[in-house]
Amino acid sequence: MNRFRLALVQVDTVVGDLDGNVDRVLATLDGVADCDLALYPEMTVTGYPLEDLVHKPGFVARSREAVERVAAASGSCALVVGFADGETDAGPGEPSAPAYNAVAICHGGQIVGTYHKECLPTYDVFDEARDFAPGVGPLALYRIGGVRVGLAICEDLWVAGGPVERLLVGGADLIATVNGSPYHLGKQDARESVVAATAASSGRPVAYLNLVGGQDQLVFDGGSMVADPSGRIVARAPRFDEAVLIVDVDIELDGPGDGPSSGDALPVVEISDRVERHDHLVAPPVPPLDEEAELYGALVAATRGYVLKSGFTDVCLGLSGGVDSALVATIAVDALGPDRVHAVLMPSRYSSGHSIDDAQALVDAQGIDAHLLPIEEAHVALANVLTEGIGGGRPGPSPTRTCSPGSEVYY
Incomplete structure (x- = not known):
């Protein structure tokens, strides 16, 4: 039995902010230094979704430079970091080279492997086939902390007969999947079902790391998780908030004569040896959200992401004393903090005395700046x-x- 220490680093990235996203990763490295493996979200250094930004001249090259900066800072903990990969950027008048939705495996100051996402979604809010080429390279496993790890990116986990099945048949002891899975009501239940079913059917643990935060019209809700070989979810990260979830996973390694047949076995890239651990980290429980709390968390995350990632610092809103403006003000305060929210009270002949009093009571309760501006x-x-x-x-x-x-x- 091998005790494998895993970090699921649920960070809020910004599309196009390569330097800032690299800094976000670097800021977490001390906290995961004692782990065997740390997972970061899909397209970590570029932000997600990239859409047409991936076609901008020089962008793919800058993405590679960014992930190389992360790799240079890596130590004994292997890092799986998302980026946009490609051979070269096209010059003027040249056909564009294919770009790939990719992860780099970083260890000991260098990139020791890459994986290109195979299954590109083209439904609902996704149109990845427009911006990326599907990965076609041969699969490989990575021996990290003595464990053969198979890597996948988001949609790869959901497609029957896809790369995850081939990784398991090829000898993976653990499936680690990094994701940029957007929120809708009930989506977390669907994710947990797929993760649990994959683990239970294969008898192998599955680690699922998701992006968090609002980005344009999308909300990413986090909810990263780990399922044990029985399919039981043994660790969960919070929803709608950044978090670093560190958990120990006990993995039964194959003995002599066990494992895949020679025809199915995938090549194994040797990265790090087993580390003996006598303590056992158990992730604290995360209570599930009811429907109202889930929707409210999505509204707060969407507001925070839109305001801050658009370069704004403060918001101003009108308060009528009614329920609708009270809800908007409360969302703004929870998203940005009371110091960044400014209210205007605009009484007129249609304002009742209690509506003005209610608006002022909300201002006092939330501790926000307010101005009285009669509009009669x-x-x-x-x-x-x-x-x-x-x-x-x-x-x-x-x-x-x-x-x-x-x-x-x-x-």
């Missing part, structure tokens, strides 16, 4: 301008005035 005079002035400009009727507070048969003006 502005409302009357605009009503008069519209009435005079369009003609007919009298100026005043009425919300609608008919100015010709069959038409109405709203103000």
